[in-house]
Amino acid sequence: MSEFDEGRDLEVTLGRVRSLIDQDFSVEQLDALRKQLRETEERMARLRQFPLENGDQPAPGFRPFRKGAKGS
Amino acid sequence: MTSHPKHSIASLGRKIRSGEITPIELAEEAVSRLETTGRELNAVVTVTADLALEEARKAEEELTHGVDRGPLHGIPYGAKDLLATRGIPTSWGMAPFRDRIIDEDAAVITSLRESGAVLAGKLAMLEGAGGFGYNQTNATFTGPGLNAVDPNAWAGGSSNGSGSAVAAGCLPFAIGTETWGSIHIPSSFNGLTGFRPTYGLVSKRGAMALSWSMDKIGPMCLTAEDCGLVMAAIASPEDPFAGLRWFEAPAPWSGPLRIAVLKGSGEAAQPEIGANFEASLKALGQFASLEEVVLPDIPWVDLARIIVHVEGAAAFEVFLREGKAAELTAPEDRTGLMEGFSVPAVDYLRSMRIRYQGMKAMDEMLDGFDAVAAPAVPFVAPPIDTTFDRLFSNLDVPTLGAAGNLCGLPSISLPNGTGERGLPTSLEILGRAWDDPKVISIGMRYQQETG
Numbered sequence: 001m002s003e004f005d006e007g008r009d010l011e012v013t014l015g016r017v018r019s020l021i022d023q024d025f026s027v028e029q030l031d032a033l034r035k036q037l038r039e040t041e042e043r044m045a046r047l048r049q050f051p052l053e054n055g056d057q058p059a060p061g062f063r064p065f066r067k068g069a070k071g072s
Numbered sequence: 073m074t075s076h077p078k079h080s081i082a083s084l085g086r087k088i089r090s091g092e093i094t095p096i097e098l099a100e101e102a103v104s105r106l107e108t109t110g111r112e113l114n115a116v117v118t119v120t121a122d123l124a125l126e127e128a129r130k131a132e133e134e135l136t137h138g139v140d141r142g143p144l145h146g147i148p149y150g151a152k153d154l155l156a157t158r159g160i161p162t163s164w165g166m167a168p169f170r171d172r173i174i175d176e177d178a179a180v181i182t183s184l185r186e187s188g189a190v191l192a193g194k195l196a197m198l199e200g201a202g203g204f205g206y207n208q209t210n211a212t213f214t215g216p217g218l219n220a221v222d223p224n225a226w227a228g229g230s231s232n233g234s235g236s237a238v239a240a241g242c243l244p245f246a247i248g249t250e251t252w253g254s255i256h257i258p259s260s261f262n263g264l265t266g267f268r269p270t271y272g273l274v275s276k277r278g279a280m281a282l283s284w285s286m287d288k289i290g291p292m293c294l295t296a297e298d299c300g301l302v303m304a305a306i307a308s309p310e311d312p313f314a315g316l317r318w319f320e321a322p323a324p325w326s327g328p329l330r331i332a333v334l335k336g337s338g339e340a341a342q343p344e345i346g347a348n349f350e351a352s353l354k355a356l357g358q359f360a361s362l363e364e365v366v367l368p369d370i371p372w373v374d375l376a377r378i379i380v381h382v383e384g385a386a387a388f389e390v391f392l393r394e395g396k397a398a399e400l401t402a403p404e405d406r407t408g409l410m411e412g413f414s415v416p417a418v419d420y421l422r423s424m425r426i427r428y429q430g431m432k433a434m435d436e437m438l439d440g441f442d443a444v445a446a447p448a449v450p451f452v453a454p455p456i457d458t459t460f461d462r463l464f465s466n467l468d469v470p471t472l473g474a475a476g477n478l479c480g481l482p483s484i485s486l487p488n489g490t491g492e493r494g495l496p497t498s499l500e501i502l503g504r505a506w507d508d509p510k511v512i513s514i515g516m517r518y519q520q521e522t523g
Contacts, residue, residue: 017410021393021397022395029406033410033411037414040377041414050371050426052422056429057425057428058421059428059431059478
């Protein structure tokens with residue numbers, strides 16, 4: 001269960017996201033964005049239940065940079 | 073005009089060297105087919121006729137004078153339209169970019185040119201590689217991608233043009249990309265052999281970024297052997313693991329083989345796909361020992377969605393902030409990726425920390441095995457008027473898609489029959505990181521055994 005079920009936090013998040021974007025949203029688009037934000041919050045809530053230890057590091061995905069090296 | 077639809081790279085190479093056909097004839101044929109069949113399937117963004125003829129002419133001249141650049145010399149191909157090409161528009165499937173030219177060649181385009189391959193067209197794709205969350209097939213300015221086997225069905229995504237153009241015989245191979253399913257889904261839906269390399273093995277320079285930590289580039293071909301030939305041209309010779317030695321000539325796997333079978337994956341698929349998977353396991357059992365394994369209990373789908381949305385929102389930050397999403401084709405894409413802005417950094421990093429646990433768990437699952445098998449996609453190509461909210465609502469079935477992509481593991485999809493409405497189905501073979509040549513060789517052995 002997400003705190004977004006109460007609706008209040010969802011509107012705060014929606015307002016924050018909207019403020020970043022220079023776009024006029026229709027009522028339908030705002031509803032779609034609410035749905036996306038709710039689903040994202042639910043996913044994050046489920047992932048917060050996953051047991052991690054302090055020493056568990058993020059997946060490796062970035063390489064050191066040196067100009068001219070492959071993949072840089 | 074000579075007709076050479078649906079010939080493998082290997083067989084076309086033999087025809088070129090025997091004088092049966094010339095690179096110019098092949099290029100003309102590819103251009104013509106892209107302009108007709110390719111357009112009909114909404115598989116094409118730009119036909120690069122002038123460039124194709126120029127490159128074909130050069131190939132012909134070189135081969136005539138004894139300069140042989142290898143198996144791809146004189147072979148036409150198509151590139152998903154997210155790979156930059158000098159002097160030719162690169163749209164990323166997005167209407168606002170339909171006329172944009174990124175005036176450099178992607179590393180893959182350069183590698184293929186150096187191998188003598190002939191670029192005949194830039195191929196259609198879902199806008200932004202599907203990252204904006206499309207819910208219908210009409211999610212790109214070139215129109216819905218029609219399936220080469222049945223145009224009433226979807227070609228898959230996001231590399232739909234690469235899938236249908238090759239399957240329809242317009243081209244012997246194409247380059248696709250995969251963040252989460254975009255090579256294997258269109259390959260499976262159109263009856264092709266698709267290969268997704270280990271993350272990082274193929275340079276992404278000049279390719280559109282959706283998810284920096286998940287994007288991969290790979291070939292979509294008629295056979296596993298052809299995938300090997302293309303990979304030999306585009307794979308980086310360097311890798312961070314000293315174990316990889318890329319083959320000069322791909323060959324079917326001949327040594328002992330131990331293949332894991334993903335428990336529950338056949339049962340979770342459509343019945344015909346399950347039956348075809350069982351038949352594939354029998355074929356694999358002729359040359360490999362098989363043993364069931366369980367997919368590690370990791371929230372793969374939640375992880376993939378959070379990571380793609382956050383990295384996608386970052387990659388398209390300026391585009392989104394400037395309100396350009398309003399110009400996208402699919403109405404639902406006009407709010408896509410914006411949820412990525414709502415994810416706190418701690419939650420993104422938590423996802424990456426859990427992802428690392430998943431990587432280690434998958435490596436442990438594969439310990440002692442050469443590869444793991446499962447149906448490539450648990451359903452056949454849906455009708456062209458499908459909406460995807462229901463189709464993709466239950467991705468938590470045991471498949472290798474999210475796990476394989478999050479872990480960056482190499483895998484090949486191999487056609488293994490037909491399912492509902494006579495549409496193609498596929499087997500997926502996934503290996504350990506940097507075992508790319510082995511995965512392709514296993515695919516070749518499977519195709520050798522099954523004809």
